[in-house]
Amino acid sequence: MQAQRAHVSRSGVGRGRGGVSVMAAAVLSLDAQTKRLIEDSLNRFVDQAYDPAARHARLSKPSVDYRACWATLAELGVLSLAVSEARGGIGGSALDVSDALRVLARGLLLEPLIESALVAGAVLRRGTDDGLALAEAMSGEVMTILVGGRRDDALHCHRNGDAWQLSGVARVVPGAAQADVWLIACVDEARNDRVLRVRRSDCAARLENYRMMDGREASDVHFESAEISARESTWLEGQAAHDALEDAAAQAVSAYSADAAGVMQCLVTWTGEYLRTREQFGVKLGTFQALQHRYADMHIAALEARALSRETARAIDRAEVAGSASTENGAAALQRLRWLRFATPAVIARCGTRVGHDAIQLHGGMGVTDELIISHGNSRLVVLGRLLERWATDPAAVEQAASDAGETDV
Amino acid sequence: MSDMTTADDSFDEAAEHAFRAEVRDFLAAHLDPATRHKVENGIYLQKHDYVDWQRALRSRGWFGATWPRDAGGQGWGVRREHAFLQECAINAAPMLIPYGVNMLGPVLIAYGTHEQKCRFLPGILESETWWCQGYSEPNAGSDLAAVKMRAVRDGDHYVVNGTKMWTTEAHWADMMHCLVRTDASGRKQQGISFLLLDMKAPGVSVEPIITIDGIHHTNQTFFDNVRVPVANLVGEEGEGWKIAKSLLSRERTFIADTGNKIRMLRQIKATVAASVGQIDLVRRVLQADRLAHIEADLTALLALEREYLDEWTSGHDDGVGASVLKVRGTEVLQAMTEFWRDAQGAYAACYEASLRADGDGLGSSDPGVRASAATYNYLYGRCWSIFGGTNEIQRNLIAAQLLRG
Numbered sequence: 001m002q003a004q005r006a007h008v009s010r011s012g013v014g015r016g017r018g019g020v021s022v023m024a025a026a027v028l029s030l031d032a033q034t035k036r037l038i039e040d041s042l043n044r045f046v047d048q049a050y051d052p053a054a055r056h057a058r059l060s061k062p063s064v065d066y067r068a069c070w071a072t073l074a075e076l077g078v079l080s081l082a083v084s085e086a087r088g089g090i091g092g093s094a095l096d097v098s099d100a101l102r103v104l105a106r107g108l109l110l111e112p113l114i115e116s117a118l119v120a121g122a123v124l125r126r127g128t129d130d131g132l133a134l135a136e137a138m139s140g141e142v143m144t145i146l147v148g149g150r151r152d153d154a155l156h157c158h159r160n161g162d163a164w165q166l167s168g169v170a171r172v173v174p175g176a177a178q179a180d181v182w183l184i185a186c187v188d189e190a191r192n193d194r195v196l197r198v199r200r201s202d203c204a205a206r207l208e209n210y211r212m213m214d215g216r217e218a219s220d221v222h223f224e225s226a227e228i229s230a231r232e233s234t235w236l237e238g239q240a241a242h243d244a245l246e247d248a249a250a251q252a253v254s255a256y257s258a259d260a261a262g263v264m265q266c267l268v269t270w271t272g273e274y275l276r277t278r279e280q281f282g283v284k285l286g287t288f289q290a291l292q293h294r295y296a297d298m299h300i301a302a303l304e305a306r307a308l309s310r311e312t313a314r315a316i317d318r319a320e321v322a323g324s325a326s327t328e329n330g331a332a333a334l335q336r337l338r339w340l341r342f343a344t345p346a347v348i349a350r351c352g353t354r355v356g357h358d359a360i361q362l363h364g365g366m367g368v369t370d371e372l373i374i375s376h377g378n379s380r381l382v383v384l385g386r387l388l389e390r391w392a393t394d395p396a397a398v399e400q401a402a403s404d405a406g407e408t409d410v
Numbered sequence: 411m412s413d414m415t416t417a418d419d420s421f422d423e424a425a426e427h428a429f430r431a432e433v434r435d436f437l438a439a440h441l442d443p444a445t446r447h448k449v450e451n452g453i454y455l456q457k458h459d460y461v462d463w464q465r466a467l468r469s470r471g472w473f474g475a476t477w478p479r480d481a482g483g484q485g486w487g488v489r490r491e492h493a494f495l496q497e498c499a500i501n502a503a504p505m506l507i508p509y510g511v512n513m514l515g516p517v518l519i520a521y522g523t524h525e526q527k528c529r530f531l532p533g534i535l536e537s538e539t540w541w542c543q544g545y546s547e548p549n550a551g552s553d554l555a556a557v558k559m560r561a562v563r564d565g566d567h568y569v570v571n572g573t574k575m576w577t578t579e580a581h582w583a584d585m586m587h588c589l590v591r592t593d594a595s596g597r598k599q600q601g602i603s604f605l606l607l608d609m610k611a612p613g614v615s616v617e618p619i620i621t622i623d624g625i626h627h628t629n630q631t632f633f634d635n636v637r638v639p640v641a642n643l644v645g646e647e648g649e650g651w652k653i654a655k656s657l658l659s660r661e662r663t664f665i666a667d668t669g670n671k672i673r674m675l676r677q678i679k680a681t682v683a684a685s686v687g688q689i690d691l692v693r694r695v696l697q698a699d700r701l702a703h704i705e706a707d708l709t710a711l712l713a714l715e716r717e718y719l720d721e722w723t724s725g726h727d728d729g730v731g732a733s734v735l736k737v738r739g740t741e742v743l744q745a746m747t748e749f750w751r752d753a754q755g756a757y758a759a760c761y762e763a764s765l766r767a768d769g770d771g772l773g774s775s776d777p778g779v780r781a782s783a784a785t786y787n788y789l790y791g792r793c794w795s796i797f798g799g800t801n802e803i804q805r806n807l808i809a810a811q812l813l814r815g
Contacts, residue, residue, distance in 0.1 A: 276813055292809035299808060300734050307713035343706035350707075 027317040028084075029093035038096075041076055042103040045069075050107030052373045058110065059215045066110050066178045066217055067143065074140025078104070079117045082251075083138060087131050094251070094320075098258040098313035102306070105262025108373075108380050110216055112145060112175025114255040120146040122248040123183050123195055127235055133181075133197065145175045147221050149185035149245045150390040155223060157186045157194060164196060164230050166205075166223035174387070176219035177209050183235060184228075185245055193241035196233040203228060213379040246334075250316050252391040253341050257309035257348045260384040264302035264351060267359040267377045271295060274363055291362055298358045301351035308347050312340045338393050345388035352381035421489045429490060433497040440466045441503050449502035451771035452677075452783030454625065457540070457582045463504050464511075464537040474511050474535045481519050481527070482535050488663045489723060492715075499669025507579070510534040510541035513657050514587045517604070521645040521653055530585075530606070544574035544588025544607070544631065545654065551575070552803045554589070555598045555651060559633065561590035561605060563640070568592075568605065570613075570636040576797070578628040580616050583609050586631070589650045602650035606642040613637075623789040624763030661798070662722075662732035666715045666739035671708055674746055674787070677772060681753045681784060688755060697753065704745050711735075711742050730811050733804035740794040740801060747791035750784045757781035761789065 030038070049069050058064060073079055082097050083089020092100070097118065104113070116137070123146055124134050136142040148155040148170045155168040166186060176182070182203060184196045206222040236244050275286035275295060285291055319333035356378030360367035367374050421429070445459040467473040476491050477483025486494070499505070506512065515534050518527055533539035550556035559572025570590060580586065586607045593601030609616075613636040618626045645653055682701065689697070718731040751758050760781040765771075771783035795801040 272812055286809070286813040289806070292813070293802065293805040295812070296733075296737075296805035296808035299730075299812060300738055303717075303734060304710045304714055304738065307717040308710040310717065311709075311713035340709070342702065343709045346703055346706040347710045350703075 027093050027095075027321055028091060029317070030091070030096045035096060035099065038077070038081075038100055039103050042078070042100060043106075045072065045076060046104060046107040050109065052376075055108065055110070056371075064110070064215075064217070066112065066175070068111070069109070070111055070143065071140050073111060073113060073117075074138065078113065079121075079140055080138035082118060082121060083125065083134060087125070088135060089138060094254055094313040094316035095310060098254055098310055101255055101258040102262030102265065102309075105259045106266050108214065108263070108376055112143070112178060112216070114252070114259060115145055115175045116143050116179070118251045118255045119248050120144040120183055122251045123185075123236070123244045126240065126244040126247070127197070142180045143175070143178060144181045144183060145173065145179035146183045146185060146248060147173050147176055149248060151392070152390060153185070155184060155186035156188075157184075157196070158189045159230065160227065162230055163227040164194075164233060166196075166203075166226045166228060168223055170221045172212070172218045173221055174212065174216055174218045176221050177207055177217055182221075184223075184233075185241070188237075192238050193236075193245060194234075194238075195236040195241045195244060196228055197235040198228050198233045212383050214376065214383045215379075216383070249341060249391045250312075250319075250337050253344050253388060254309065254312045254316055256384050256388045256391070257305065257312060257344050260348050260352050260381055260388070261302065261305040261309045263377050263380050263384070264298075264305050264355040267355050267374065267381075268295075268298050268302045270374060270377075271298065271359045271362050274366075285362070294358050294362060298355045298362075301354040305348055305351040305355075308340075308344050312337075312344045315340050341391070342393040345385070345392040348388055349385040352385050356381040421487060426489065426493050430493055430497050433494055434501060436470060436472075437498065437501045437503060440470070441501070442466075445504060446502045448771075449504060449673075450677075451773045452766055452786060453769065453771045454767050455504055457579075460504050460507050461537050461540075464506060467506075468535060468537065473506070473537070474515060476512075477515055477519060481515075482531060487723065489719060492663055492719060495664045496669035496672070499667070500672050502673060505670075507540075508661070509543045509579075509583075509587070510537075510539065512660065513543060514541055514606075516660060517587070517644060517653055517657050520656065521604075521649070525641065526606075526644065539585055540579070540583045542577050542580040542583035542586050542609070544577055544580075544586045546575045547573060548575050548630075552800050554654065555602070557589045557591055557602060559588070559590050560594075561592050561603060561638070563592070564637075566640050567637045568640060568643070570605070570607065570633045570638055572633055574631045574633075576619070576628050577616070577631045580609065580629045580631050581618065581626070585609060587644075589654055592647050592650075599651045600648055602654075603647050604644040604650040604653045605638055606644065607633075607636065607638050611636050611638070621790070622792055623786050624761075625790075658799075662735065663719075665732050665798075666711055666735040667743070668708075668712055668715055668739070671711070671739075671743060671746065674743075674750070675705060675708060677784075678746060678750045678753065681750060681772070681780075685753060685755060701749060704742070704749055707742050707745065711738055714738065728811075730808045733799075733807045736798065737795075737801045737804050737808075743794055744791050747787040751788040754781040754784055758785070761785040 049072065058068065077090050078100070080089040081092040081100060082094070083091070085091040101114070121137065124137055124144060127133055133142070133144070137144050153170045155166060155170060157164045157166050166184065168186070179200055182198055182200050184198065186194055186196065188194050204226040206224065208220040208222070209217055212218050272295065275291060276284060278285045315333065315337045319330070319337050322329040322333040324330045325334050359374050360378055363372065363374050366372050369375065442459070442462055445455070445463060447453070448455055448459065464473050471484055472494065474482060475484040475486045475494070479485050495506070511534055515531060518530055522530070530539070534541070545554055545557070547557050547559060550558065559570065559574065561568040561570045568590070572590075574588060577586065586609055588605055588607055589602050590605050591601055592603040595601065613634040615632045615634070617630045617632065619628050619630055621627055678701070682697065715735060718735060721727065722731070754760070757777050758781070760778055762778070762782050763786070765779045765782040766786055769779065772780055774780050774783075
């Protein structure tokens with residue numbers, strides 16, 4: 001484990017500028033060699049820390065440690081991959097992050113990596129504390145989770161003297177119980193977006209924890225007039241909070257879809273191995289045309305998922321380059337991103353169902369065992385599909401957004 | 411093709427942006443408004459619509475532009491070709507009829523004699539000669555290697571006997587390039603030769619096949635002791651299978667046909683917008699949801715096409731891209747056309763081929779006419795998952811490649 005850590009720590013890898021783009025302001029991305037190094041080290045991490053049997057054993061303990069690999073992920077640079085070099089990160093583009101997440105997907109990680117490093121990370125990056133919170137997050141010392149901000153979250157705050165009084169409930173928040181710090185997305189009396197930052201231990205919230213289908217833990221976070229010091233908790237408000245939450249949503253869709261696309265690729269590979277080796281009726285399963293065709297459709301679905309997930313990451317990078325929504329380019333880029341926030345979850349849900357269910361079906365009885373990783377891959381896809389839907393663009397806004405999609409970026 | 415990765419290295423994102431604008435300007439200035447009206451409104455195109463457009467493109471150097479410069483082309487790479495074809499389709503230009511320019515042209519450039527190039531390439535570039543293809547036969551559809559049409563050497567000629575199926579637009583054609591069997595003794599892929607044949611030669615007869623949409627697109631063509639000069643043999647005797655394979659693999663650049671789908675989506679949305687007030691709220695919400703999911707699938711298809719173009723131009727090839735794009739592209743098209751049919755409401759069951767022969771089609775004030783212009787796409791849409799290698803054949807190819815070893 002020691003050897004692998006040396007490779008891609010923040011200080012360990014010089015970051016080159018990626019292939020020169022022709023657009024006036026280029027997307028900053030990692031060079032091919034750095035990406036290969038990262039991919040290799042992440043593959044080694046999955047091999048060593050996420051052997052399926054070990055993962056299974058970890059989940060079988062009465063009390064599961066969902067942060068077991070957090071320090072390792074920090075040392076590998078995964079927690080700082082999306083953060084710019086200027087702020088002490090590795091400086092990967094959204095596409096770089098997407099490509100890395102597809103590699104990690106094979107492990108079916110139990111740590112709330114996407115929720116903390118990317119979703120909460122997007123909000124942390126926009127904060128105004130000189131990067132202290134971001135540095136703590138990148139080092140792995142402090143795990144931060146965003147509570148609220150999704151379509152079905154309804155958290156309200158109102159001012160009560162020196163404190164914010166919080167009410168409402170955010171349901172099925174992955175990682176909420178593991179976090180040291182919460183970023184709470186809520187709406188104040190004047191209907192302004194606000195993000196409050198608070199240590200979980202300082203916040204009188206009621207948690208109901210349960211497991212999701214993939215073994216990870218999520219919580220309903222109930223705020224029943226919980227009081228939080230206004231002076232210490234203010235993080236973002238108004239337009240800045242709104243923009244940060246939009247960014248968090250885009251990051252969530254990009255990252256979850258990358259995870260899903262990676263899982264799909266694995267399921268296709270594993271199913272292919274099974275079809276090539278498993279014999280029934282004296283011949284290899286792969287000789288049956290009915291199975292070949294289902295397998296071909298699985299493959300197509302996995303490719304679609306990967307392509308659209310990468311397209312979403314590219315759209316984030318483009319929106320960042322295009323800058324402010326008040327410019328024509330900026331507005332078009334955000335419009336495109338809003339459309340993808342509907343399209344990508346929709347397509348991932350369809351493709352994930354196809355790949356997950358057919359991976360099980362083509363494995364026959366073995367596919368429905370707890371022992372084999374196949375069923376766990378499907379469960380992960382189910383979870384990712386449901387989480388994606390909650391970050392998706394509101395259906396009422398889709399019609400509007402859809403009317404302009406297809407015109408852009410074909 | 412050979413120039414897949416080398417040509418057009420300078421065609422980067424900014425160049426593509428500028429080039430697309432240039433193509434749109436050209437379309438605005440040079441696409442016959444009557445032809446554009448037909449495409450925009452779902453009216454049946456006549457032979458002259460295609461020929462006139464191809465000649466307009468030729469005058470700009472954009473017909474046969476993927477051919478090498480010394481053969482009369484521009485040496486376009488796949489990215490530029492893709493951008494060009496997509497932009498043309500989005501902006502309601504007729505498709506380029508591929509049989510001459512995209513199929514035979516590259517074959518002659520690669521395998522033809524100097525004399526054959528001089529004789530046939532100019533006629534293709536100037537759209538003087540209409541070519542059709544003769545591959546499938548009554549018992550050789552997806553199983554193309556099973557072709558039986560015989561060509562027997564007799565002095566300086568081959569004597570050709572047999573029949574070809576699905577000879578699309580053979581009734582407009584001057585010439586046919588076809589696969590014939592010159593030797594029936596070996597493996598079925600061997601003994602196939604690639605022959606060019608004059609459609610006006612004695613013994614050729616063309617019988618219409620009316621397709622599901624009630625239209626005469628295609629034919630069965632019969633050959634009764636048709637004499638073809640040996641000079642019309644392309645490559646060596648027995649090289650036909652190799653040539654056919656190289657020819658069919660070229661189509662992958664635009665096999666997903668995304669330009670036409672983007673245009674069709676716009677037309678579908680116009681149908682939906684025009685029907686506001688004619689359907690109740692519940693159905694409208696369901697309809698919007700269905701269309702949004704179809705559009706999401708189109709967005710995914712575009713992303714998939716883009717990833718493959720990136721791979722091909724960087725020299726990677728998983729060997730199944732054309733099959734993947736064919737299957738998914740036709741599935742998305744069929745979902746779109748089924749939606750468009752249903753969006754006709756009470757008229758969704760209506761179709762009359764003659765109503766889209768001319769007139770205003772989708773722009774008509776008569777809902778029956780509008781419906782026919784839309785439901786045509788549903789009917790013809792059923793062809794897409796069959797021609798060019800059925801989707802089942804494509805799945806065979808994908809699985810064979812992935813499950814090898």
